[in-house]
Amino acid sequence: MVELAWWVIGWSIRGDPMETTTELRKTLSRRLLPLLSDLEDLVYRHGYLRVVTSAVATLGTIGLLGQVLGLAWLRTIFATAAACLFLTTALISFSGTRRLRDRLTQTEQLLHSYLPDLPQTDPVSIRRWKQETSIEENGDTWIRQEVAMAEAADRHLRYLTFTAICYSQNKLTNRDKRKVAYDFVHAMASAPGSGVRIPTTSRWSETERGCSRLTVYVHLGRAVEEGDVVTAEWHWPKHSAELMKEIRPEAFDILFTTTVAEFDFQVKFRNLKDDTALKVKPLPTTQVERSRDGQDTILRLSGTSPRRGDRFGFIADVRRPA
Missing domain, CATH: 2.60.40 (Immunoglobulin-like)
Known part of the structure; x- marks a missing residue:
């Protein structure tokens, strides 16, 4: 019965991969999008450098604590979190700057089309x-x-x-x-x-x-x-x-x-x-x-x-x- 149950589960996953992918996408969206939205708002309000400096200072304290206590897993968490932070904030800053530049370009083009009149x-x-x-x-x-x-x-x-x-x-x-x-x-x-x-x-x-x-x-x-x-x-x-x-x-x-x-x-x-x-x-x-x-x-x-x-x-x- 156990083998049959596992076979049924495996068949259901293999038999409908689109449904599984959709559920996974929904779950990631529910979990990650609010976090990215909060981080994006933080970067816009305080600036990229200030956010990164504050986060690095906090993570640095954690890394130093791991070094003092000899906890390798704590140092690993610091390194991983720092890398993820830099990557995420850099992508957010690039995306935001590009979006603002495109909006400015569109506004100027609209202004220039009306200026002569x-x-x-x-x-x-x-x-x-x-x-x-x-x-x-x-x-x-x-x-x-x-x-x-x-x-x-x-x-x-x-x-x-x-x-x-x-x-x-x-x-x-x-x-x-x-x-x-x-x-x-x-x-x-x-x-x-x-x-x-x-x-x-x-x-x-x-x-x-x-x-x-x-x-x-x-x-x-x-x-x-x-x-x-x-x-x-x-x-x-x-x-x-x-x-x-x-x-x-x-x-x-x-x-x-x-x-x-x-x-x-x-x-x-x-x-x-x-x-x-x-x-x-x-x-x-x-x-x-x-x-x-x-x-x-x-x-x-x-x-x-x-x-x-x-x-x-x-x-x-x-x-x-x-």
Whole structure:
């Protein structure tokens, strides 16, 4: 009878494995999910490092006690618990960070889709727009932009849009994109010298030719005083590497989508020992001034009241004749 009973039990387990798996999954869910939920909440409220430090201190006390008392099983429990703790909290932190990043990305994309239609008038009028671009020998690019604005006190939400394009033939990886750094400061005309960092959102996209484009939205609020200045500092590693390695030419151009009274655009090629190697082809309606400052070559163009949608600039090429 005993052998028959065991045979019946074994047959029932083998005969319906799906039911057994379902019951096991339900049991694990009932036991583990509340624990993981509590641990996840703990990590979110106190931070990954604080939770791990506190837990390690507690487990360390247990491990030390096991060492003093000579209890091997206690030391084993410490090691196992510590490993499980690190793994679980790391997974929770990674999952939470990824989830928050995805939510932030979705929120920014939604915001950017509505931004152009928020004010029915211009985003903000510009009195003076100035940009200085410096290109190192290895292609690293530094950009400084200074924008002086006209008064906008009609209580509409106001913003500025800054766009930078990388004309590289190679697609930028996520790691390449994370290396691009920028900082924006807003100085009020009524309090010169008291600039403060202002909130920005950004998005990556591609041009019609498949080039990587970074658009940064600078959120100014509901009032802009006459003469307020926004200063931007950019650093884009290897932005012009293909140009400086004599692989292909590169376009340096600007295009305005709002009213601009005057603009000044300057590109400096640093430590360009052979100035004759740099060939410049201006775009239509563009006049480029060329000068030399030590080992640097400077190209400059300026103008007043440019038409919206018109592109100004030039194409630079340092390739030598074959």
